Amino acid sequence: MTWTGPSDAPPSVRIATLAPSLQPSERRVADAIAADLSDAVESTAQQLADQVGVGRASVIRTAQTLGYDGYPQLRVALAREIAFAPGRPVEGDGTAVGMLRAAVETFAASLPRVTAALTESGVQDFVRTLDEADRVLIAANGLSAPLGLDAAMRLGAAGRPAEYVPDTLAQQIAARQLGPSAVCLALSGSGANQPTLTVASAARDSGARVLALTSFANAPLVGLADTALVIPPVTDSFRDELLHTSRATLTLVLEQLVELLLDRRGERARNAHTAVLAVLSQSLRE
Template identity: 70%
Template sequence: MSWNGPDDAPPSARIAALAPALQPSERRVADAIAADLAGAVERTAQQLADHAGVGRASVVRTARTLGYDGYPQLRVAVARELAFAPPAEASTGDGTAVGALRAAVEEFARGLSRVTSVLTEQQVTAAVAALDEAERVVVVAAGLSMPLGYDAAMRLGAAGRPCEFVPDPLAQQIAARQLTASSVCLVLSGSGSSRPTLAAAADARDAGAQVLAVTSFADAPLVRLADTALVVPPVGGTFRDELLHTSRAALALVVEQLVELVAQRRSGRSARARDAVLRVLGESLGD
């Protein structure tokens, strides 16, 4: 798979989103670039090939897979990303637990700029409209993405957009099979490859429902099943980081704001629902 997302998406976001689709030699080149953007700008194609332990042709092929005409264009794009990137002033930690926590949060914050870099106006608008207009919305999420399902369902409900979420994968699949052409199946999956999640998404599509996916990788099987796919690259930057330090924080941030857009589109309906929510919350709080 070659890059077909926004032309202004930075190289690091493209690498993160396409990581699982890259060939082994391309993955080595991409990981070498992601690990040292400044070094990649200074290296020629041959120097980068030697650094990554691959042939020069693999470097050129990687650049084209990432959506550039060749390696020189990729180098320029990397230089541009560095020029507009916030300064790296995060602490490496002071040996304390709070120091390590602070350093990790600062590192995460530096990667937030690419969370929405792969999204397009058309995709986001289509997703918001689908969630607003559907007669029925079923949320599908499993494994580490399951908390996203709970969160999305509660937020949508509080915004006046009734929806359904049950944690059992079999129950999700049963619900998906009962959807119709006027329904939406909102599928949340970091990897986009979970078998139970894919089964439910496929059943929803076969039932004629719109499948709306939120995932981390552009070439995930889930993307191919979806009518609309919102790709949110992992903040870590590489597929290896995603495997070793799996996080759904970026996906949670996007889902939360997606619900806010739905609430804005529903206007008065959301206001009435949120008023009811606040009344319940007020009655539940003690002194």
């Protein structure tokens, strides 16, 4: 699979979202580039090939898989990314607060890349499909399960009722009964969670449209989706995503997608918010 996202997406985003689908030799090249962008800019294709122990053709092929005509064009893109990259976060000072602060700053530095793989048409279609569907079923399991509950509550508050049940079999049963006027919203960081893939597949078989929110452009979930929004992981690799999973960026984007939905729904959304505030006012006390 080659890069099909926005042409202005930086190399590090392309590497992060395509990494699991790269061939072993390409993966070694991509990992070396991601580990030291500056060194890759200063290296020729042959020098990088010698450094990672692959043939020069593998370096060129990696650049083309990432969406560039060749390695010289990739070097130019790397130089541009370095030039506009934010400053390095402050390192921890050894205290608990210092380590926490450093982690938060590292995360903050990665935020500009969160939307780098999104396209205007993809976001517009995602929001429009959510708005127009007669029924919305949310598929989210494993570490993405909290996203499912959060999405259901936010969509409901926006006047766009959505169903989410934690049980995976219940999700599959509901998915098989959706039909052409319904939507399955599948949420999975890895895009490879088997229960979620099964639910999405069942939804497609019913004739429903599948919307996906995931972190990897080549994930199996993307192949099942009619529209997929890819949010690059804050971690450096697919392995890190599995070991040090974070759904913070997916949560952030999901919240903003609901805001776009609110704007699209206009008066309907305002009426829903009025109802929500009425309920909240009755549940609060001094």
